[in-house]
Amino acid sequence: MRAMVQTGFGGADVLRLADLPVPTPGPADVLVRVAACGLNQLDVLQRRGVVRLPGLELPHVAGMDVAGVVEAAGADSPVPVGARVLLDPSVPCGACPLCHEGRGGHCPNLRIIGATVDGGLAEYVVAPASAAHLVPDAVDLVDAACLPTPWATAFHAVVTVGRLRAGETLLVHAAAGSVGLAAVQIAQRVGARVIATVGSPEKAAALTKVGVEHVAADPDGVAGLVAEVTDGRGVDVVLEYLGPATWTASMAALRIGGRLVFLGNTTGDQVSFSLSDAFHRGLELLGAGGYVPSDMAAALQLFADGGTALVAGTFPLADTGVAQDLLCERSTVGRVLVVP
């Protein structure tokens, strides 16, 4: 099979298109013919060697967000040959104390398809059948490759941890990112209102495309919009992944008893805030942690309810390096896909 193999650490020139044997599924595995693979920043960080997750070995085939068709299945696989599936790249061991506690996202033996074991930048990939989720008929397989990491991450943060429910209001900063676009659509589907901030008019247009009414193209202007939409009450939940750049605005936007869910530090790792303001208002500051398989299943069902997959570009396997360059452009809106 053809596969894009990472042979070293550095620029796109460490990627080589190679002919590898088709992998053989074990008894509890499935072999998936890849329809499309969504790229993630982790692919590029590991290619450059900036991040090396434990277990990563060269040569490596990246590609975490995979959708495709089951071509072969081990004897113990409940997922049949021919099934349309997406793969949850995060594979907890299922046996350690944290897995038993329902915190598989923190499993010390966590394997990640496309990050610590070979992934979907190839014609075929092997995965545990437990990682394969059936894709509803209403969902296109290429669209499904946009989902796994961002939709499961967003569902976990907004619904599982943030407890967002119908009638509430969610504020999302940098909402044109892949997690942000998933979060706003998940919020709409649980019956919540959404206020989004973005960094440019082009990104605001992407939010309008997925039906978000209240968009501030300037994150500094969000206070007025929050006051207007919530009649001065403040939002119920904020999803925060920028850190220092938006933290103060996020705290200020919360209603009394509001919840701030944070899962990123892209503008820095240290923030400061008034303890007395936070305890007087009864704010909940909630670190999101890693998603678990039930988040993925629930997110997929919500997407099947008319979700939109925004695609920035689709590339053949041979152009993976070009696709990764597009992924790194800050102006990109939507997922970058490779179709082997």
Ligand SMILES: [Zn+2]
């Ligand atoms: Zn475990």
